[in-house]
Amino acid sequence: KNEVEQSPQNLTAQEGEFITINCSYSVGISALHWLQQHPGGGIVSLFMLSSGKKKHGRLIATINIQEKHSSLHITASHPRDSAVYICAVVYNTDKLIFGTGTRLQVFP
Amino acid sequence: ETGVTQTPRHLVMGMTNKKSLKCEQHLGHNAMYWYKQSAKKPLELMFVYSLEERVENNSVPSRFSPECPNSSHLFLHLHTLQPEDSALYLCASSRVRGGWHEQYFGPGTRLTVT
Numbered sequence: 001k002n003e004v005e006q007s008p009q010n011l012t013a014q015e016g017e018f019i020t021i022n023c024s025y026s027v028g029i030s031a032l033h034w035l036q037q038h039p040g041g042g043i044v045s046l047f048m049l050s051s052g053k054k055k056h057g058r059l060i061a062t063i064n065i066q067e068k069h070s071s072l073h074i075t076a077s078h079p080r081d082s083a084v085y086i087c088a089v090v091y092n093t094d095k096l097i098f099g100t101g102t103r104l105q106v107f108p
Numbered sequence: 109e110t111g112v113t114q115t116p117r118h119l120v121m122g123m124t125n126k127k128s129l130k131c132e133q134h135l136g137h138n139a140m141y142w143y144k145q146s147a148k149k150p151l152e153l154m155f156v157y158s159l160e161e162r163v164e165n166n167s168v169p170s171r172f173s174p175e176c177p178n179s180s181h182l183f184l185h186l187h188t189l190q191p192e193d194s195a196l197y198l199c200a201s202s203r204v205r206g207g208w209h210e211q212y213f214g215p216g217t218r219l220t221v222t
Contacts (some may be wrong), residue, residue: 002150031208041196041216044110048210086151090207098150 001084003027005098006087013106019074021102023087026068031090034072036083037101043086046072077106111135114199114214121189122222129217131199137212139205142174142180145196145216157182158205178206189221 002023015018023032029051037043047054047061049070054061058077065068074081087099112133121127133140142154156164157176171193173185182199196216202209 012182033210039217041111043198043200043213045210045212048208075123088151092207094206094208096207096211097151100148100150 001061002100003091004087004089004099006102007086008102009100011104012104013077013104014042015078015106015108017052017106019081019104019106020084021072021087021104023070023072023099024068025087025097026037027089027091029065029068029089029091032063032070033088033090033096034070035088037086038083044059046085074104079108080108081107105107109216112199112201112212112214114197114217114219117215118218118220120220120222121186123189123191126185126187128186129197129199129219131182131184131214133180133182133199133201133212133214135201135203135212135222136181137201137203139202139209140176140179140201141196141211142184142201143183145198147195151183151198155179155184156205163205186219189219191221194219194221 007022034046058075060073082105084101086101088096115130124215146154154168160176171172175183198216199214200211202211
C-alpha cells in the first residue's frame with residue numbers, strides 16, 4: 001500500500017462539470033503539493049498548502065491535516081484541463097512522497 | 109515553459125550502449141533532482157544535488173551515474189541498462205533543497221531500452 005493514495009485513478013467528465021480528486025496519506029506531513037502533468041510529460045506545480053484552502057482561477061485545493069486528506073476541485077471543467085493530477089506530500093521537511101496520479105479526461 | 113530543459117526528449121538504446129541525459133535550468137536554483145516515472149507507479153526520486161553536491165541517492169543501481177558540474181547543469185549517465193529501466197526520466201530544480209520549495213520540472217526524456 002502506497003503512503004499516498006489518490007482516488008479515483010481515472011476520471012472522465014463532460015465539459016462544464018465540477019470535478020473532485022482526492023488524496024489521502026498515512027504519514028505525518030508538513031505540507032502537500034498538487035501537480036499537473038500534461039500528455040507531453042512536463043509537470044507543473046498547481047498548489048502547495050499546509051492548511052485550509054487555496055484558490056487559483058477555477059482550481060481549489062483543500063487540506064485537512066487531522067484527517068490526512070486533501071482534495072483538488074475544478075469548477076466549470078474544460079477539455080484543456082485533461083491531464084494527470086498528482087498529489088505529493090512533504091515528509092520529514094525535505095522529502096516528497098508522490099501519489100500515482102489521477103488521469104482526468106474532459107470531453108466537449 | 110518552466111525554465112528547465114532536457115535533452116534528448118526521446119532515446120532508444122540497447123542494453124550495451126552508453127548514453128547521457130542532460131538537464132539545464134535557467135532559474136538560478138541551487139537544487140536539482142532526477143526522477144524516474146514508470147507506468148502506473150509514483151514518481152521515484154533518484155538523486156538530489158544541492159549546491160553541486162550530491163546529497164541523496166535513493167538506492168539507485170550503479171548503471172545510473174549522475175553528474176552535476178555546476179548549479180545549472182545536471183547529467184545522468186547511462187550504461188548497460190535493462191529493459192525495466194525504460195521510463196520517463198524527469199529533471200527538476202528548486203531554489204533550495206527541501207520539500208517546502210516548489211520544484212520546476214523539465215519535459216522529461218522518454219527512454220526505451222531494447
